[in-house]
Amino acid sequence: MSHYDVAVIGGSYAGLAASLQLARARRKVLIIDAGLRRNRFAATSHGFLGQDGRSPGEIVEQARAQVLAYPTVTIHHGRAESARGEKNDFSIWLDDGTAVQARRLVLATGVSDILPEIPGLAERWGRHVFHCPYCHGYELNGGRIAVIAVGEVSMHHALMLPDWGDTTLFTNGRFTPDRQQTEALAARGTHVESTSISALEGEAEIVLADGRRLAFAGVFTAPTTVPSSPLAEQLGCAFKDGPLGRYVDVSPMMESSVNGVFACGDLARMAGSVSIAVGDGAMAGVSTHRSLMFE
Numbered sequence: 001m002s003h004y005d006v007a008v009i010g011g012s013y014a015g016l017a018a019s020l021q022l023a024r025a026r027r028k029v030l031i032i033d034a035g036l037r038r039n040r041f042a043a044t045s046h047g048f049l050g051q052d053g054r055s056p057g058e059i060v061e062q063a064r065a066q067v068l069a070y071p072t073v074t075i076h077h078g079r080a081e082s083a084r085g086e087k088n089d090f091s092i093w094l095d096d097g098t099a100v101q102a103r104r105l106v107l108a109t110g111v112s113d114i115l116p117e118i119p120g121l122a123e124r125w126g127r128h129v130f131h132c133p134y135c136h137g138y139e140l141n142g143g144r145i146a147v148i149a150v151g152e153v154s155m156h157h158a159l160m161l162p163d164w165g166d167t168t169l170f171t172n173g174r175f176t177p178d179r180q181q182t183e184a185l186a187a188r189g190t191h192v193e194s195t196s197i198s199a200l201e202g203e204a205e206i207v208l209a210d211g212r213r214l215a216f217a218g219v220f221t222a223p224t225t226v227p228s229s230p231l232a233e234q235l236g237c238a239f240k241d242g243p244l245g246r247y248v249d250v251s252p253m254m255e256s257s258v259n260g261v262f263a264c265g266d267l268a269r270m271a272g273s274v275s276i277a278v279g280d281g282a283m284a285g286v287s288t289h290r291s292l293m294f295e
């Protein structure tokens with residue numbers, strides 16, 4: 001069985017940032033990556049300093065090439081199926097049937113989005129339907145914006161998005177704003193439409209149950225997020241519950257509740273972005289190195 005100082009599971013923004021710090025400390029690292037980034041549906045990535053407007057895949061490919069240029073780093077392109085053990089003695093089973101051992105684990109496996117079940121919505125995810133105004137709001141060029149409610153949590157979108165364009169909140173049977181919420185929406189100039197949505201068509205056209213068709217520059221909604229892998233749960237990491245889903249509870253140094261297991265990126269945040277994943281990953285990398293140096 002191969003032995004590593006650190007197994008980094010998830011080789012996207014957070015995992016590669018962690019691996020880079022460990023590589024530069026000449027530690028023996030195995031990156032395990034299944035290649036299913038959360039933002040793979042989008043053609044461009046925005047808001048990451050120095051890389052604004054680039055393809056999200058190209059950013060990862062360039063980062064991966066730089067990290068793999070360090071001689072102590074190797075990568076397994078595939079899934080880590082399960083993991084167990086304790087500090088200094090973790091075993092990870094891979095999808096090719098082999099197992100590896102590592103003294104520390106960095107979990108950077110991200111989250112998956114569970115989208116509202118509206119015909120036509122999933123096909124437009126990342127192209128005309130988004131969740132993050134900072135990532136994709138600017139490119140709508142001040143055009144009309146639809147917010148599809150998933151519950152009261154959608155008030156957040158409905159109150160923010162007028163900064164990016166004339167906004168309509170579609171409550172879609174998910175919640176009814178109370179008097180205070182109605183006043184807050186009016187103060188921001190957000191329109192409210194309570195007729196149910198039948199489908200999304202065209203680029204970002206909303207078809208209502210009464211037959212009306214309303215065209216928008218873009219649509220926002222708030223998916224529920226779930227960890228993309230069960231590894232953190234298998235290892236016994238503690239979780240926190242956020243308004244959109246659960247995430248791994250970590251210390252400011254990115255260590256989970258399980259000694260020797262670190263977590264970073266979307267997996268360990270209420271809400272994330274590429275910049276934040278890279279920052280968290282860098283912190284997880286130095287923190288993991290610190291724990292290897294000072295037992």
Ligand SMILES: Cc1cc2nc3c(=O)[nH]c(=O)nc-3n(C[C@H](O)[C@H](O)[C@H](O)COP(=O)(O)OP(=O)(O)OC[C@H]3O[C@@H](n4cnc5c(N)ncnc54)[C@H](O)[C@@H]3O)c2cc1C
Nearest residue numbers: 010012014034035036038039046080110135265266273274
């Ligand atoms: C449609 C869309 C558009 C977005 N646009 C932007 C944007 O413009 N700007 C921005 O800053 N943010 C954007 N985001 C958010 C951004 O995608 C995430 O914040 C970011 O990808 C988090 O990075 P991460 O490394 O934590 O996780 P991810 O990038 O999701 O990577 C996790 C990696 O772990 C791998 N993995 C999971 N389980 C396993 C396993 N068991 N074994 C091996 N590998 C595994 C996955 O395959 C994946 O490669 C967008 C998100 C979406 C959904």
